[in-house]
Amino acid sequence: MAAMTHMIDSEVFLAFSTYATIVMLKMMLMAPMTTYFRLTRKVFANLEDTKLVSSTEDKKFIRVDPEVERVRRCHLNDLENIVPFVVVGLLYALTGPDLSSALLHFRVFAASRICHTIAYVGALPQPSRGLSCIVGGVVTVSMAYRVLSVTLHL
Amino acid sequence: MAAMTHMIDSEVFLAFSTYATIVMLKMMLMAPMTTYFRLTRKVFANLEDTKLVSSTEDKKFIRVDPEVERVRRCHLNDLENIVPFVVVGLLYALTGPDLSSALLHFRVFAASRICHTIAYVGALPQPSRGLSCIVGGVVTVSMAYRVLSVTLHL
Amino acid sequence: MAAMTHMIDSEVFLAFSTYATIVMLKMMLMAPMTTYFRLTRKVFANLEDTKLVSSTEDKKFIRVDPEVERVRRCHLNDLENIVPFVVVGLLYALTGPDLSSALLHFRVFAASRICHTIAYVGALPQPSRGLSCIVGGVVTVSMAYRVLSVTLHL
Numbered sequence: 001m002a003a004m005t006h007m008i009d010s011e012v013f014l015a016f017s018t019y020a021t022i023v024m025l026k027m028m029l030m031a032p033m034t035t036y037f038r039l040t041r042k043v044f045a046n047l048e049d050t051k052l053v054s055s056t057e058d059k060k061f062i063r064v065d066p067e068v069e070r071v072r073r074c075h076l077n078d079l080e081n082i083v084p085f086v087v088v089g090l091l092y093a094l095t096g097p098d099l100s101s102a103l104l105h106f107r108v109f110a111a112s113r114i115c116h117t118i119a120y121v122g123a124l125p126q127p128s129r130g131l132s133c134i135v136g137g138v139v140t141v142s143m144a145y146r147v148l149s150v151t152l153h154l
Numbered sequence: 155m156a157a158m159t160h161m162i163d164s165e166v167f168l169a170f171s172t173y174a175t176i177v178m179l180k181m182m183l184m185a186p187m188t189t190y191f192r193l194t195r196k197v198f199a200n201l202e203d204t205k206l207v208s209s210t211e212d213k214k215f216i217r218v219d220p221e222v223e224r225v226r227r228c229h230l231n232d233l234e235n236i237v238p239f240v241v242v243g244l245l246y247a248l249t250g251p252d253l254s255s256a257l258l259h260f261r262v263f264a265a266s267r268i269c270h271t272i273a274y275v276g277a278l279p280q281p282s283r284g285l286s287c288i289v290g291g292v293v294t295v296s297m298a299y300r301v302l303s304v305t306l307h308l
Numbered sequence: 309m310a311a312m313t314h315m316i317d318s319e320v321f322l323a324f325s326t327y328a329t330i331v332m333l334k335m336m337l338m339a340p341m342t343t344y345f346r347l348t349r350k351v352f353a354n355l356e357d358t359k360l361v362s363s364t365e366d367k368k369f370i371r372v373d374p375e376v377e378r379v380r381r382c383h384l385n386d387l388e389n390i391v392p393f394v395v396v397g398l399l400y401a402l403t404g405p406d407l408s409s410a411l412l413h414f415r416v417f418a419a420s421r422i423c424h425t426i427a428y429v430g431a432l433p434q435p436s437r438g439l440s441c442i443v444g445g446v447v448t449v450s451m452a453y454r455v456l457s458v459t460l461h462l
Contacts, residue, residue: 133339
């Protein structure tokens with residue numbers, strides 16, 4: 001582990017920075033997508049928001065819409081899965097893995113989350129969504145295994 | 155990027171540490187705020203919690219309250235926006251930006267999230283809440299742009 | 309703070325890596341637990357998922373189940389508490405605390421989250437869940453105090 005500091009200037013860390021930023025941007029995209037569905041379907045959670053589509057505040061726009069809830073669940077699933085990837089991935093990048101092995105982990109994860117979003121928002125038949133979620137989870141667990149085997153200090 | 159390691163000891167990283175800790179503490183404040191509303195309004199999500207305001211477990215306190223849900227949505231919005239800021243901001247701080255430019259990003263983001271919370275919990279008229287949320291998002295995207303332009307390694 | 313870079317190769321950082329990975333894996337465990345409850349209780353949020361337990365898509369499985377919601381709330385509470393721990397803990401580990409003091413923080417936090425999950429999923433009487441949540445929060449605030457007192461740069 002004497003080399004952990006040097007890893008920050010390695011290609012593995014550059015690759016991690018790139019993919020971590022990409023999946024964060026993908027996750028952030030869910031917010032404007034939710035807003036888009038809320039505005040086009042006129043479905044809001046807060047009374048003050050109804051003024052965006054009506055001249056007066058109107059309780060009839062305070063509804064629960066299946067399409068909006070679907071995007072919100074997708075956003076929450078992103079949080080639940082992308083946050084562990086970023087945290088474990090940062091520590092993994094510092095343990096000095098092979099560049100090819102690290103890139104494999106990062107690429108598979110990023111692809112799995114993009115597939116997950118398409119499957120979720122597009123309501124594709126299962127097990128498309130379930131499998132893409134599991135693939136991403138396996139990548140994170142694989143990186144966690146390496147972090148623990150290198151750094152274990154209880 | 156040979157200087158990434160040195161960035162950890164830079165003033166930019168100190169500033170990032172300060173602002174990341176501040177926005178995390180702000181986010182954590184939402185939990186006691188939710189508890190406060192739950193206790194004062196006697197609205198709970200779990201049957202075992204109703205004993206806190208009643209001598210026996212009582213199903214009538216298992217309700218959904220608009221004020222409590224408002225604070226919970228604000229907390230979730232914090233998670234959705236502050237987590238990307240912290241992750242992208244950490245990588246951004248390592249790319250060696252100017253101190254003045256970095257401070258501008260961090261200060262605007264922290265201010266935008268404080269305004270967002272006030273606008274959300276206080277139910278201020280739109281677009282106060284929407285604008286503060288967008289400003290914070292623009293800061294994160296601006297930092298992500300720099301991270302990707304410096305580190306891109308797909 | 310000239311020593312921040314060296315902290316990455318310290319035992320404190322190894323300990324942080326270990327505990328951060330452990331609490332992330334604990335948080336990730338909530339996803340299969342939710343899936344288990346959804347499948348055994350036949351409760352789904354998406355129409356396309358009902359095919360997993362039925363030959364045709366069936367709206368009667370689109371329900372809200374108290375047990376599933378309990379696990380989901382526990383997962384969200386993990387996100388709300390473990391994310392600040394990991395972010396503040398990373399910065400705290402870089403400020404060069406004593407190993408014994410750092411280990412105390414990390415161990416108490418990890419134990420508090422495991423107790424919290426047992427208390428939440430098992431619906432144990434309060435204040436077991438509330439106390440374990442507060443203990444974890446105090447650990448994070450204590451680390452945040454050290455980070456701010458060492459790095460403050462507004």
